[in-house]
Every structure is written in structure tokens, then in C-alpha cells.
Amino acid sequence: MSLTIGELSRQTQVKVPTIRYYEQIGLLAEPTRTEGQQRRYRPEDVRRLNFIRHARELGFEVEAIRQLLGLAGDPDRSCGEVHDITKAHLKEVKDKIARLTALRDELETMVSCNHRRISDCRIIEVLADHGQCRHVEH
Amino acid sequence: MSLTIGELSRQTQVKVPTIRYYEQIGLLAEPTRTEGQQRRYRPEDVRRLNFIRHARELGFEVEAIRQLLGLAGDPDRSCGEVHDITKAHLKEVKDKIARLTALRDELETMVSCNHRRISDCRIIEVLADHGQCRHVEH
DNA sequence: CTACATCCTCTAGCGGCTAGAGGTTCAAGA
DNA sequence: TCTTGAACCTCTAGCCGCTAGAGGATGTAG
Structure with missing residues (x-):
């Protein structure tokens, strides 16, 4: 049900250290952890990370993506x-x-x-x- | 006759810290110095720095410019x-x-x-x- | 129970600059 | 000759968006 960072990486084509970097700069929320402190992701995180990856491929800066994610999370505002x-x-x-x-x-x-x-x-x-x-x- | 780093900067539109940076990474040779350790440039340095600036504007990487400068300094080789x-x-x-x-x-x-x-x-x-x-x- | 792939944190590096601290030099004007 | 003050000096650290490596811990398959 939950994904390791490596599986998330494979599904999104985003490298493992990059995923951790995105978490560090606050683009990705901190995931749950196992008792041994390993990250475990939910299937929704695949979608969010795909969003980020695609936006980066399109040349959006991280700051712009942060804004887009903030807006996207608020479904009742005008786009x-x-x-x-x-x-x-x-x-x-x-x-x-x-x-x-x-x-x-x-x-x-x-x-x-x-x-x-x-x-x-x-x-x-x-x-x-x-x-x-x-x-x-x- | 000789130029201060500020005058070189004005003539080439390359910022002063960038000129010092180019010297540091070996794109520009170390110029002569005054007794007080201030850099003094020769008029030829304007030409060399213009070469570098233009190549950078054209998107050449520093490494490529280093190669070009090496080749340009050897006028008898095929281009x-x-x-x-x-x-x-x-x-x-x-x-x-x-x-x-x-x-x-x-x-x-x-x-x-x-x-x-x-x-x-x-x-x-x-x-x-x-x-x-x-x-x-x- | 062991092997070993994968995970962890932490630090440092990449390119190509840019900014700032804190101090020195030089040239013009009085 | 002296004094200003703009311009110079070195050094360190920071920017972006990752990427790499050390050194050690975890998790899972056989």
C-alpha cells in the first residue's frame, strides 16, 4: 500500500536524493516513517511529485511551483x-x-x-x- | 595607458567581481599590480575580455571558451x-x-x-x- | 539468521557568478 | 602637503537545483 522512496522514484522518474531535497525545501510534505526512520509514501504522493516533475520539465522555477501547489490545494478559488x-x-x-x-x-x-x-x-x-x-x- | 579593473569593467560591460572570478578560474591571466596590489590592465585585455563576454552571451560554457582561447592563441593551426x-x-x-x-x-x-x-x-x-x-x- | 539491497543523515561540490564585511590605496582638490 | 572619499583589495558565504559520497542503519528474501 505504501511506497518506499525508491519505488516513488521509479514511478515518477525523480531521483531519490532529489525527492529528499524537495522535502527539505518544503515542496513535498514529510512522509510517515517506519520505526527505523525510513520514509513511506502514499499513492497520492506519486501524483503530487508528478506534478512537480512535470512543472520542472516545463521550466517552472521551484518558487512558481510552490505557488501553483498552494493554489491547487484550494479548489474553490478562481484559477x-x-x-x-x-x-x-x-x-x-x-x-x-x-x-x-x-x-x-x-x-x-x-x-x-x-x-x-x-x-x-x-x-x-x-x-x-x-x-x-x-x-x-x- | 593601463586600466584599472573599474575601467576595464566599464569598457567591456563585465562586472568587477566577475573579472576577478575569471582571473581566479584562469580565463584571464593575472595582470600586473601597482605597489599597493591593485590590478592594472593593458588595452589588449579589453579585447580578450570582450571575446569571453561575447562567447558567454552566445551561451558557450567556460570550458569551451577556455578551449577556444587556447586555439585562438595558436594562429598557425587549422581552425x-x-x-x-x-x-x-x-x-x-x-x-x-x-x-x-x-x-x-x-x-x-x-x-x-x-x-x-x-x-x-x-x-x-x-x-x-x-x-x-x-x-x-x- | 544471514546477506545485501536499499535506506538513512550529513557534508561538500557543481557552474557561474553575486554580495557583503572589513580593510587599504589612489588621485583630485584645498 | 594633507585630506577626503571613491574605488580598490581579500576573504567568505550565498544563490539555484540538484548530485555525489561517506559511513552507518534498516528491511526483506531466501
Whole structure:
């Protein structure tokens, strides 16, 4: 019925030390313990930890997850705040994509270097002098 | 003729503690010192630090920059290795863009939540159960 | 009852900085 | 020449989100 930390780890794909870390920073509640002080988890903890893992995979910061968990535990409130957190995160993600796309274009230009001696290498030049490249300002 | 660490900082937009940190980890050579132990930089150091800063902005890791600097200091070698480092980095950047784009789409679906009570909120559901969403595996 | 996989706590480390304490140096102005 | 005070110095500790390892205890299958 109850799970060891290792079983919880296997079911959620979250590493054992990470589970303990989440408990330490208060993302996961302290589970019950056996007489020998080993942690035993309830099946619901799988769901909560999956929530955390998925949110982390999506790039939510721990602090944001903490907020989401707080809101999620209060089923009668409007989900406007949840919406706001997600929207803020979406904006960050879009910005990051824009910056990486500019970067990708710049790297692609750089990679067109044609293997002469270092002293002629465009990559080195571009890195040494920002003005040399068509850099999209950020 | 020589620059204080503050002037170097202003010219390169790299913060003073970061310059000292780069020296500590061996990215920047130890500069000359005044009698009172204050650092004095040569104009060439501006160029080297700009190289480092730009490479960092482009997302190169310190270790990669160390390699690039080593290669750049050896003007007679083929720049094939430089090319390889950049290409590997380009691949990473492309992968990151792909993952973020999938994430963006997922977040956009989530944001279409229509502000009812938390218990109906799609965002919470999606986070709680990975299977609910059309997630691009990575 | 034994073996041994898994668990426990605790501490330290990673990358890439950033911040602060507490003290010293340097250059400009009086 | 002296005095300010901004900028410098070193050192230590902290940030995030884990990850690794030491050294020892527990739990379960055979």
C-alpha cells in the first residue's frame, strides 16, 4: 500500500536524493516513517511529485511551483492566479526562443568558416569583436 | 595607458567581481599590480575580455571558451577544432529551441484555461497528469 | 539468521557568478 | 602637503537545483 522512496522514484522518474531535497525545501510534505526512520509514501504522493516533475520539465522555477501547489490545494478559488503564473512563464519562454533563434543564426554564419588557419578564422574574429557580426541586439 | 579593473569593467560591460572570478578560474591571466596590489590592465585585455563576454552571451560554457582561447592563441593551426566546438554548440542551441517551442505550444494550450474554479483548471490538470497534454517527448 | 539491497543523515561540490564585511590605496582638490 | 572619499583589495558565504559520497542503519528474501 505504501511506497518506499525508491519505488516513488521509479514511478515518477525523480531521483531519490532529489525527492529528499524537495522535502527539505518544503515542496513535498514529510512522509510517515517506519520505526527505523525510513520514509513511506502514499499513492497520492506519486501524483503530487508528478506534478512537480512535470512543472520542472516545463521550466517552472521551484518558487512558481510552490505557488501553483498552494493554489491547487484550494479548489474553490478562481484559477486566475494560476493563469497569471503560466502566462508570465510563457512570456519568458517566448523571449528565450527569440534570443536563441538570433543566436542560432549567428552561429550558423560562423560555422560557414572554411577551415583555413586560425589567424583567418571567422569564428575567432566574430567572438573577438562583436561589431564584426550581424548580431541581433537583445 | 593601463586600466584599472573599474575601467576595464566599464569598457567591456563585465562586472568587477566577475573579472576577478575569471582571473581566479584562469580565463584571464593575472595582470600586473601597482605597489599597493591593485590590478592594472593593458588595452589588449579589453579585447580578450570582450571575446569571453561575447562567447558567454552566445551561451558557450567556460570550458569551451577556455578551449577556444587556447586555439585562438595558436594562429598557425587549422581552425577545424574551432569549427567543431561551434558546431557542437549550434546543435545544442537547435535542440534547445526545439524543446522550448514544444513547451511554448503546450503553455499556450494551457493558458486557454477559462478562469473557472481551481478544481476545473486545465493548467493544474495538465501539470498533475502528463498524459493529459499533447506533450512532445524529449 | 544471514546477506545485501536499499535506506538513512550529513557534508561538500557543481557552474557561474553575486554580495557583503572589513580593510587599504589612489588621485583630485584645498 | 594633507585630506577626503571613491574605488580598490581579500576573504567568505550565498544563490539555484540538484548530485555525489561517506559511513552507518534498516528491511526483506531466501
